[in-house]
Amino acid sequence: xxxxxxxxxxxxxxxxxxxxxxxxxxxxxxxxxxxxxxxxxxxxxxxxxxxxxxxxxxxxxxxxxxxxxxxxxxxxxxxxxxxxxxxxxxxxxxxxxxxxxxxxxxxxxxxxxxxxxxxxxxxxxxxxxxxxxxxxxxxxxxxxxxxxxxxxxxxxxxxxxxxxxxxxxxxxxxxxxxxxxxxxxxxxxxxxxxxxxxxxxxx
Numbered sequence: 001x002x003x004x005x006x007x008x009x010x011x012x013x014x015x016x017x018x019x020x021x022x023x024x025x026x027x028x029x030x031x032x033x034x035x036x037x038x039x040x041x042x043x044x045x046x047x048x049x050x051x052x053x054x055x056x057x058x059x060x061x062x063x064x065x066x067x068x069x070x071x072x073x074x075x076x077x078x079x080x081x082x083x084x085x086x087x088x089x090x091x092x093x094x095x096x097x098x099x100x101x102x103x104x105x106x107x108x109x110x111x112x113x114x115x116x117x118x119x120x121x122x123x124x125x126x127x128x129x130x131x132x133x134x135x136x137x138x139x140x141x142x143x144x145x146x147x148x149x150x151x152x153x154x155x156x157x158x159x160x161x162x163x164x165x166x167x168x169x170x171x172x173x174x175x176x177x178x179x180x181x182x183x184x185x186x187x188x189x190x191x192x193x194x195x196x197x198x199x200x201x202x203x
Contacts, residue, residue, distance in 0.1 A: 002037075002041060004192050004193070005193070006193075006195075006200060008041045008045050009045065011037075011041050012038065012041050012042070012045075015034050015038045015041065016038075018030075018034055019031065019034045019038070022034065028061045028064065029061075029062075029065055029070070032057075032059075032061035032062045032065070032067070032070055033058070035055065035061065036054070036058035036062075036070070036074045036077050037077070038054045039052065039053075039054030039055035039058065039074075039077055039081065040055070040077045040080060040081065042054060043077075043080060043081030043084050043085075044084065046084075048081060048084070048085045051081045052078060052081055055074050055077050055078045055081065056078070058070070058074045059071050059075070059078075062074060068101060069101070071101070072098045072100075072101035072102055072110075073098070073110075075094045075095070075098040076095060076098040076113065076117060078094045079091045079092070079093075079094035079095040079098065079117055079121075080117065082094065083117070083120065083124070086124075088121050088124055088125045091117075092118070092121050092125075095114055095117045095118050095121065096118075098114050099115070108141045108144030108147065109146075109147055109148060109151055112138055112141040112142075112144075112147070112151050112155060113151050113154070115134055115137065115141070115155075116138070116151065116154045116155050116158050118131070118134045119131050119134050119158040119159070119162055120158045120161065120198055122134060122162070123161045123162045123165050126165070128162070131162050132166065135158070135159055138155060142155065149182060149185075149186050149190075149194065150197075152182055153179060153182050153183060153186075153194060153195070153196045154196045154197055154198055156175050156178045156179035156182060156196070157175075157179055157196035157198045157199050158198055159175040160172055160176055160179060163175065179196070182194075183195065
């Protein structure tokens, strides 16, 4: 509901239904996963305080279970909520915490997801030289196998944002074309009304 249809309220209903089950059977790992995701949904709906509390509780549960990958994913979700709230210093802090973990792995999907967030933050805060450096580093990850279309279209979109701010129209146009082509491909092949998360939540 969230990724394919952008219906965050309906997604919350399913999350709450599943949460009650995991809590009942005392599966704190899966409970943490849903608190993390619930927090992001609430953030997308503008309920920032409760959103952050949900994700911080997920981090507490993940830490209790020594699940550092869960802490890292939660950190990225917390970064996104702070970004939606336009508190970019905090957004940067939590994105960097997430990258500190994923950067020690070979998980290209997770690394590119965090780098997309960093590019977005750098563009919003006019740290354009740094954002471009991150963007160029991230480009190499596009050749990784089995990358989800979600992270690819997000990369194209944040690159469009960046080069528009840099007033480099020819490069911006390249990413506009790549973004539109990928969107068309997903709609044709998977029948999904695809768009970037960053496009849906832009100012």
